[in-house]
Amino acid sequence: MSNESDSVDNPPPNFYLSVFARPEIKDVCYNSQKLVLDGYTYIGCRFENCSLEVASLNFDLIRCVFDASTEIKYSAAVADISQLFDRYYPWANQHFPAFFVPLQNYDKSMTVWFVGKEF
Numbered sequence: 087m088s089n090e091s092d093s094v095d096n097p098p099p100n101f102y103l104s105v106f107a108r109p110e111i112k113d114v115c116y117n118s119q120k121l122v123l124d125g126y127t128y129i130g131c132r133f134e135n136c137s138l139e140v141a142s143l144n145f146d147l148i149r150c151v152f153d154a155s156t157e158i159k160y161s162a163a164v165a166d167i168s169q170l171f172d173r174y175y176p177w178a179n180q181h182f183p184a185f186f187v188p189l190q191n192y193d194k195s196m197t198v199w200f201v202g203k204e205f
Contacts, residue, residue, distance in 0.1 A: 108146065123147070140164050160186075 108127045115132040122139045127146040133156045141161040160168075169188040172178035178187050 108144070143167070 108125055110127045110129055111131060113130045114128075115134065116136050117134045118136065120137045120139070121133075122141065123145040124140065124142045125144055127148065128150050129146075129148045130150065131147075132151045132153075134153045135155040136157075138156065138158045139161075140158060142163060165186060168186045172182065172186060173188045179190070
């Protein structure tokens with residue numbers, strides 16, 4: 087039996103949340119793999135000697151473990167967000183790679199950009 091609240095005009099309350107739900111990957115141990123994190127929720131996973139790529143903020147890592155040999159590669163969009171955040175922390179210029187730090191211009195203005203991107 088159909089419920090009026092489940093019609094196209096009146097979707098159920100959790101409908102919109104389900105549209106943005108990410109598939110969950112639980113308790114997997116990845117070894118020497120190349121993975122794109124975007125679009126997934128990783129729960130209790132382990133990453134050993136992996137190459138992880140991050141191109142957006144559309145992922146979750148919950149109780150995951152990363153060994154020292156796992157590398158993470160960030161896209162320009164992710165670096166831009168980090169640069170904008172880091173502008174509040176002067177110590178970022180001394181402690182973070184340039185990729186994650188906003189460019190301080192001579193006139194005290196700031197540039198947030200991906201190194202190598204043409205304007």
